[in-house]
Each structure stands twice: as C-alpha cells, then as structure tokens.
Amino acid sequence: MDTKSGHPHQHPTAVNVRDSAAAVAAPSPALIDDLVVANHILFDQGVVDAFGHVSVRSDANPERFLLARNMAPGQVTADDIIEFTFDGEAVNARGRKVYLERFIHGEIYRRRPDVMAVVHSHSHSIVPLSVSKSARLRALFHMAGFVGTDTPVFEIREAGGPATDLLISNSALGKALSDHFDGHDIVLMRGHGSTVVGRSIPHVVFRAVYAETNARYQLQAGALGDITYLTEDECRACVERIEAQMQRPWDLWKAQATERRR
Numbered sequence: 001m002d003t004k005s006g007h008p009h010q011h012p013t014a015v016n017v018r019d020s021a022a023a024v025a026a027p028s029p030a031l032i033d034d035l036v037v038a039n040h041i042l043f044d045q046g047v048v049d050a051f052g053h054v055s056v057r058s059d060a061n062p063e064r065f066l067l068a069r070n071m072a073p074g075q076v077t078a079d080d081i082i083e084f085t086f087d088g089e090a091v092n093a094r095g096r097k098v099y100l101e102r103f104i105h106g107e108i109y110r111r112r113p114d115v116m117a118v119v120h121s122h123s124h125s126i127v128p129l130s131v132s133k134s135a136r137l138r139a140l141f142h143m144a145g146f147v148g149t150d151t152p153v154f155e156i157r158e159a160g161g162p163a164t165d166l167l168i169s170n171s172a173l174g175k176a177l178s179d180h181f182d183g184h185d186i187v188l189m190r191g192h193g194s195t196v197v198g199r200s201i202p203h204v205v206f207r208a209v210y211a212e213t214n215a216r217y218q219l220q221a222g223a224l225g226d227i228t229y230l231t232e233d234e235c236r237a238c239v240e241r242i243e244a245q246m247q248r249p250w251d252l253w254k255a256q257a258t259e260r261r262r
C-alpha cells in the first residue's frame with residue numbers, strides 16, 4: 001500500500017492478523033482488569049461510542065502493549081484483550097479481528113517511554129476543533145491544564161497524501177502522528193478526533209474525559225464571545241495540583257461502570 005503517492009487504498013476497518021510475535025511474559029490480571037474498566041468508563045462518559053480505543057503498556061514487558069480486539073469499547077471483557085508489539089503485530093489474537101488503528105498506540109509507546117496508556121477517540125466536541133481554521137483546542141478550565149496553550153493538530157495529508165480515509169492504518173502514519181507528541185500529551189487529528197496519553201490507565205482516562213469537557217466548554221464559551229484561557233503557568237499549576245487527585249474520579253466512574261453492568 002503506497003500512501004505517499006496519494007493513491008486511494010482500500011482496507012477493511014477490522015482486520016485479521018497472524019500471531020507473528022512470541023509471547024514473552026504475561027501481563028498482570030489487575031492491569032487487564034483496569035483496561036477493561038477503562039473501556040467501560042470511556043463509553044459511559046461519552047468519550048468513545050462504538051469506535052475509539054484505549055491501550056496500556058504491558059507491565060510484564062515495556063516493548064508490548066495491550067488493546068481490545070476489534071469491538072465496541074462498552075462491551076469489552078478480559079477475554080477480548082490482545083497483546084501487541086510496537087509494529088502492531090499480535091501475540092495472541094488467535095484469529096480474532098484487531099483494530100486497524102493499533103499503529104497509533106505502538107508508535108506512541110515507541111516514541112514516548114514515559115507514556116503508559118493511550119486513548120484514541122472521536123469524541124463529539126473535539127472533532128469541530130480538529131477542523132476549524134481559526135480556533136484551536138486550548139485549556140480554559142482547571143481540570144484540563146494538560147491540554148496546554150498550543151495543541152497540535154495532525155494533518156494526515158502531510159504524511160498520507162490527499163486521498164486517505166483519515167485512519168492511522170500503518171506504522172508510517174502512526175509514526176507521523178507520534179512525532180506531534182514531543183512536548184504534548186494530546187494531539188488532535190484533523191477531521192477525525194484526538195489521541196491522549198498518560199502515565200497510567202486512570203490518568204489517561206481522566207485526561208480523555210476532561211479534554212472532551214474542555215472542548216465542549218470552548219465551543220459554548222466561544223459562542224458567547226472572546227474567551228479567557230489558562231496561561232502556561234496556570235496549566236502547569238493545575239496539572240500538578242488537580243491530576244494528583246485522579247484516583248477520585250476513577251473510583252467513582254469505576255463504581256458506576258460496574259453497577260451498570262451488573
């Protein structure tokens with residue numbers, strides 16, 4: 001597939017892959033449980049719908065990550081979690097279809113050793129800001145300091161030519177996206193959505209939820225007129241103070257997600 005030339009290329013959004021990588025060490029069941037809960041929370045909080053995904057770096061091997069098979073996040077169970085290499089090769093898919101956009105995750109883990117979890121979504125308030133030629137997503141309230149004052153927007157035409165389906169469907173596109181994460185923990189993807197990174201599953205879930213909230217507030221406040229945004233110093237101070245409390249919403253959202261699925 002030659003994406004550089006801009007030739008339209010066809011691929012299904014759910015794909016079968018051979019298990020080409022060897023299992024080395026199994027991740028902990030607790031990590032898999034948290035990943036399952038994260039899938040449910042992100043659905044409950046409106047960050048993902050039938051699409052979107054969350055991954056975590058394996059706690060048994062930092063060169064591997066865990067991601068659900070190709071399915072709606074709200075329905076993920078522990079049996080649906082598959083281990084991948086950074087190249088997007090499956091370790092234990094055993095014939096199950098995988099996400100086409102798994103390259104988002106692998107290339108970010110490769111580029112950012114500090115990143116332990118990644119959320120990719122098409123959340124509804126972010127998309128308008130991914131296509132606006134005048135407005136950029138920018139932190140405007142204390143819960144979203146990590147958004148910062150200068151959010152990058154990934155333009156897939158620069159890496160994939162003028163006729164892609166906008167999906168990150170190979171390692172080259174994943175790498176081009178991951179380049180935008182130097183100094184940033186959220187990157188918008190033009191006409192598509194966003195990807196958010198964090199130091200843990202609760203951390204990235206917190207950030208994905210509040211990035212969407214910030215975007216919604218930005219659309220609402222923008223309709224009223226000019227907006228006063230957080231300064232860089234305020235962003236930094238808010239990240240330090242507020243993100244230290246991410247366990248509180250995680251516990252609440254986890255209890256809600258568990259209750260709903262009883």
Ligand SMILES: [Zn+2]
Pocket residue numbers: 052101120121122167192193
């Ligand atoms: Zn996507």
